[in-house]
Amino acid sequence: MKNIYKYLLVLIVLTSCTKDADIFDDFSFTVTITGEENLLVNSSEDFNISLVQAIETNRTNYNINFQLQEGTVGNGNILMNGEVVPYNSNTQINKGVTQLSFDGTQIGRIVILAVVTDQYGNTAEDLIDIVVQDIEFTFTAAPQENSLNQGDNTDINFILTETGNSNSIYEMKYTNESGSVTLLNNNEVVPVNTFFEVTPGSFSWNVTANTGNDISLDFTVRNNETLIEKEGQVSIEILENEFTFTAEPVSPLGITGEPTNINFLLDNRGNTGVTFFMTYSSNVFGILTYNGQDIEPNIPSNQQWKFLSKLYIISTRRSYHCVHS
Numbered sequence: 001m002k003n004i005y006k007y008l009l010v011l012i013v014l015t016s017c018t019k020d021a022d023i024f025d026d027f028s029f030t031v032t033i034t035g036e037e038n039l040l041v042n043s044s045e046d047f048n049i050s051l052v053q054a055i056e057t058n059r060t061n062y063n064i065n066f067q068l069q070e071g072t073v074g075n076g077n078i079l080m081n082g083e084v085v086p087y088n089s090n091t092q093i094n095k096g097v098t099q100l101s102f103d104g105t106q107i108g109r110i111v112i113l114a115v116v117t118d119q120y121g122n123t124a125e126d127l128i129d130i131v132v133q134d135i136e137f138t139f140t141a142a143p144q145e146n147s148l149n150q151g152d153n154t155d156i157n158f159i160l161t162e163t164g165n166s167n168s169i170y171e172m173k174y175t176n177e178s179g180s181v182t183l184l185n186n187n188e189v190v191p192v193n194t195f196f197e198v199t200p201g202s203f204s205w206n207v208t209a210n211t212g213n214d215i216s217l218d219f220t221v222r223n224n225e226t227l228i229e230k231e232g233q234v235s236i237e238i239l240e241n242e243f244t245f246t247a248e249p250v251s252p253l254g255i256t257g258e259p260t261n262i263n264f265l266l267d268n269r270g271n272t273g274v275t276f277f278m279t280y281s282s283n284v285f286g287i288l289t290y291n292g293q294d295i296e297p298n299i300p301s302n303q304q305w306k307f308l309s310k311l312y313i314i315s316t317r318r319s320y321h322c323v324h325s
Contacts, residue, residue, distance in 0.1 A: 074108020140231030
């Protein structure tokens with residue numbers, strides 16, 4: 001009889017061990033992380049966590065815990081459904097594939113251990129290894145023409161290039177170190193020392209030389225995410241304006257009471273927008289008339305005869321008094 005009891009006891013123990021082994025096998029699982037990639041600072045990348053059960057069942061709940069590993073440099077946040085998942089805290093996760101994202105907030109290599117635990121204490125884990133890179137960009141500024149006449153204009157060409165597509169916002173401003181200029185962006189006047197949004201790539205602004213002084217402009221571009229700035233300097237030489245002027249009578253002899261033509265030739269070799277003025281003096285009695293208006297000799301500058309074009313030929317009749325037609 002005692003032998004029978006011993007046999008039953010052994011059978012019960014063996015059956016219990018078999019059931020425990022079945023329970024462990026039924027609820028074992030694996031965790032695999034895929035899709036994580038290097039990213040630029042202040043940008044985000046999606047990645048996937050795959051939780052696969054050894055035997056499919058709906059009787060198990062899972063929590064995931066993200067732990068920053070020793071030696072991590074940099075920082076960032078893990079987001080699930082748009083919400084930040086705190087490190088070293090348990091967050092419920094479903095079996096199958098779950099998409100999360102990582103938002104890099106500080107450059108460096110970030111290593112995170114993802115530990116998944118079920119309600120029975122079974123665990124599985126995998127590593128997330130992401131490098132958050134700095135946003136690198138270059139900036140150049142160069143005038144289309146290195147020299148101008150006063151009043152002329154030229155384009156200033158800019159090239160702003162990123163090492164990657166960060167979708168960052170860039171802004172640019174300028175300061176005027178010397179010379180007087182009018183700077184236009186898409187025909188809009190650009191105020192000095194004021195930031196304007198610009199797009200990576202090639203673009204240009206237009207500058208007009210308002211005075212005869214050489215131009216020196218400093219341009220500054222900044223990335224609004226990192227606040228890193230790059231500068232470019234533009235120097236433009238303003239040329240001295242050169243021109244010739246002649247006044248020749250058609251005939252060296254004149255008859256009293258009869259008109260005599262005088263031709264004036266102004267040849268401007270510089271900027272076509274420069275305005276010229278002319279005065280005259282006479283050792284005889286006479287009045288020069290311009291567009292029907294008498295012009296006295298040695299008149300004040302605000303009444304001087306104005307020339308606007310590059311090549312200006314004027315025919316004048318002169319007798320006892322001078323008449324310009």
